[in-house]
Structures are given as structure tokens and as C-alpha cells.
Amino acid sequence: MVEQRKKILLLDTGNEWGGGTNSMLELLKRIDRSQFDLHCCFYHNYSRGKGDSIEQVLTALGIPILFIPQRKQPRWAKIGKELLRSLVFFNRQLRLRATQRVDAVWRIQPNARQIRQRLADGHFDLLYMNNQPGSNLEGYLAAEGLPVTVVQHCRIEPVLNRELVERVNHRVDAIIAVSNGVRQVLLDNGVRPEKCFTVFNAIDIWQPLPARAAMRSQLLQISDDTFVFGSIGSLIPRKSNHHILSALEKFSAAFPAARWRMIMLGEGPELSKLQQQAEQAGIADRVVFTGFRSNALEYLAALDVFILASKSEGLPRVVLEAMLLNTAVIGSRVTGTAELIEHDNTGLLFEYGDVQTLFEEMKTLYLDAEKRSFLLHQANASVKQHYAIEHYVSGVETILKNAAHGNSSHV
Numbered sequence: 001m002v003e004q005r006k007k008i009l010l011l012d013t014g015n016e017w018g019g020g021t022n023s024m025l026e027l028l029k030r031i032d033r034s035q036f037d038l039h040c041c042f043y044h045n046y047s048r049g050k051g052d053s054i055e056q057v058l059t060a061l062g063i064p065i066l067f068i069p070q071r072k073q074p075r076w077a078k079i080g081k082e083l084l085r086s087l088v089f090f091n092r093q094l095r096l097r098a099t100q101r102v103d104a105v106w107r108i109q110p111n112a113r114q115i116r117q118r119l120a121d122g123h124f125d126l127l128y129m130n131n132q133p134g135s136n137l138e139g140y141l142a143a144e145g146l147p148v149t150v151v152q153h154c155r156i157e158p159v160l161n162r163e164l165v166e167r168v169n170h171r172v173d174a175i176i177a178v179s180n181g182v183r184q185v186l187l188d189n190g191v192r193p194e195k196c197f198t199v200f201n202a203i204d205i206w207q208p209l210p211a212r213a214a215m216r217s218q219l220l221q222i223s224d225d226t227f228v229f230g231s232i233g234s235l236i237p238r239k240s241n242h243h244i245l246s247a248l249e250k251f252s253a254a255f256p257a258a259r260w261r262m263i264m265l266g267e268g269p270e271l272s273k274l275q276q277q278a279e280q281a282g283i284a285d286r287v288v289f290t291g292f293r294s295n296a297l298e299y300l301a302a303l304d305v306f307i308l309a310s311k312s313e314g315l316p317r318v319v320l321e322a323m324l325l326n327t328a329v330i331g332s333r334v335t336g337t338a339e340l341i342e343h344d345n346t347g348l349l350f351e352y353g354d355v356q357t358l359f360e361e362m363k364t365l366y367l368d369a370e371k372r373s374f375l376l377h378q379a380n381a382s383v384k385q386h387y388a389i390e391h392y393v394s395g396v397e398t399i400l401k402n403a404a405h406g407n408s409s410h411v
Helices: 019-030 054-060 075-087 092-121 137-143 162-171 180-188 212-220 241-254 271-281 296-302 317-324 355-367 369-386 389-402
Strands: 006-012 036-042 065-067 126-131 149-154 174-177 196-198 227-232 260-265 287-291 305-308 328-332 348-350
Touching (some): 006 019, 006 092, 006 389, 019 054, 019 126, 019 389, 036 389, 054 065, 092 137, 126 137, 137 149, 137 162, 149 389, 212 296, 227 241, 241 271, 241 355, 260 296, 271 287, 296 317, 317 328, 317 369, 328 355, 328 369, 348 355, 355 369
Parallel strands (some): 006 036, 006 126, 036 065, 126 149, 149 174, 174 196, 227 260, 227 305, 260 287, 305 328, 328 348
């Protein structure tokens, strides 16, 4: 008897192409279609910069996709939020709850009703949600009362409150955490341990890799004796790129004759602030803002040091990619990043926001080529041993296959 494929609806409520999107697509490219009948439900047909849209990519993979159009915030919701904020101005938590209540009425509940209709009409066996519980409340609401298995893939350090944790414990059948750190955050907030599973983010360690020398000359058009720092990611507050620029200001003052560049790859709302900061620090001529680039791996290969100064992460793929490319890594000691980097062995860590220590580590890697070489060797071996994409795909497939509505213990 041929086993029937499990029919899965993947829900993604995001509005931009980020690391979580790339990790999701790496899974969808490789997942066993003989076991899983995949369909996708998105809110936005976002694009990879000026390149392909998510609809084009999924269509090329042969995965059906549908969109739930998002309406513009109504006037009553805006007024209601402002009124409620003014009434509870004295308490931040109350302000947050008040605005969430308004959002629930005009956005979350209508979306939940549409998702629920699609789950029922499509006779789906499983709802698979991308990102974190706080971004997928409508999915939990949609599945309420339906005989549908619910799996949450938590790709970033989650933001939780008691009400959300109660809802997760009540309705989710399995949560996939991309790192042990993310799983621990879930547990610390009260999510039941039998529902939580770690499947590490991973990358394709067998992919063809760009050559450093060629990338430096072709992309950056710089000489071999120029030392290149870099960062890759959305220019948003959470990424804390302003800490990098502050450290570079110190580096420039300490080494006025040094030949160096800083490459900031990405786009986002913080761009103008970061450009202004670079101007005020007197380093604008050394800092290159490239905007979004679809060939981020090539830029990463051209760097001497990659810096990730984020306030929070899940398990950043870009760190794994830097390690694979033999680019030294400095990262903030936060969930996910600190799990990938063993300080003084596979990279360097600094406490989040500690600009002075970040500068000292930049200085160390600039001056000490022998230490940099040691870190590269150790990091490259680690990523190849522990973070191959095959482990990631197999781990997710196992959970999707075995998760059952109302029973987490056997996953």
C-alpha cells in the first residue's frame, strides 16, 4: 500500500526577503516531494532586491502559492490606537497590549478567517508556520478546532508573553528551533519541552565558492593590501550597524595610515542614519553602502573580516557562510551567534553594544595575521562538520512526518 503524501500549507506572514526566507527556500528545494504535498500561503509577493519575486521562485520549484491581500490600516484603527495609547501612557506594557487588541480586530482576525477557510477547503493535514509565534498568531487562531497538525519553525529569538505561550502550548504540536539558544528561550518562557525540538540552521557546504582575489578586484576594485571589513543584512535597528561604525571611528583614529574599507551590504530604513553617522565620524570615504545585492556570497568572499553586531539572532546563516568562505568573523554575544562562534577558536565575540571591545577585536584581526589564519581554519572545519544542509533538511522532514495533531511526545 502506497503511503499518502502529507498535505502541508506553509504560512509566511513576512513582508521582506531575509535570512529566514533563504533558509525556507533551501528546505523547499530539497524536501522529499514523495512524502509531502506542499502549498504556500503568503501575505506579500516580496522580491530579492530587484530580482525574482517569491512567487517566481516558488513557481519555478513547482510549489503552488496563494496570497492573502493585506488591506491598508483603516482610519478607525489608527485613531483607536492613539486614543488607547494616551489613556495608558503611564505603562508601556498596557500600551503594547492596547495596540495589539486593535491589530487583532482589523488585521489578525480577518487574516485568520481566510487562512482557516483555505485549510478547510484544501483538506490540509498540517499547517507549517515560518518565523516565530509572535508573527503567526493568525495561524494559531486559524487552526483552532480543526483536525490540523500545527508546526512552528522558530527562526529567530522569539518575543513571547504569557497569553501567547498559553496559546502555543494549547495548539502547537511541534516547534522547530534553529538553535539550542532559541529552544532555551522558548522553554524559559514556559513553552512545554515536549513540543520543542532543535534543528540547526545549515548551508550547502558543497556549493562552488567564489575566489577571494577575483572578488576583490572585480566587485570592490581594491588593491591586495587593503583590509576589508564588512556586514551583510537588512539595515534595521536590530542589526545595530551603528555600533560597527562607532568601532570603525576608533579604528580610523588608531590607524590613520591604514588602507581599509567597510562594505555594508543591504538596504533598509536605517540607511540615511548610518550614512550621516559615517559622515560625522569622518570615515564616509571608507564606508561603502552597496544596497541589496543578490550575489552576497561573492561580497562575503571578498572580506577579510565579517562583523555581525545584532541585538538578537536565531542561528545566522551568514556566519556559517563566512566560515565556509574562510572569512574571519566577529559577532555579538547573543542567542544564535554565540552558539556558532567559540570565542578565540572559531571567531571572536563581544558583549552586545560594547563598542570598545568590538574595536579591540577589529584591531587584533587587523594586526595578527597568524591568529586570523588559526580562526579561519577552526571555523571552516566546524561548519563542515556540524552544519551541512542535509542534516537540516532531514531534521525538518522527520518532524513534519511524525508530528500529529494533539500528540507531541512521539515526534
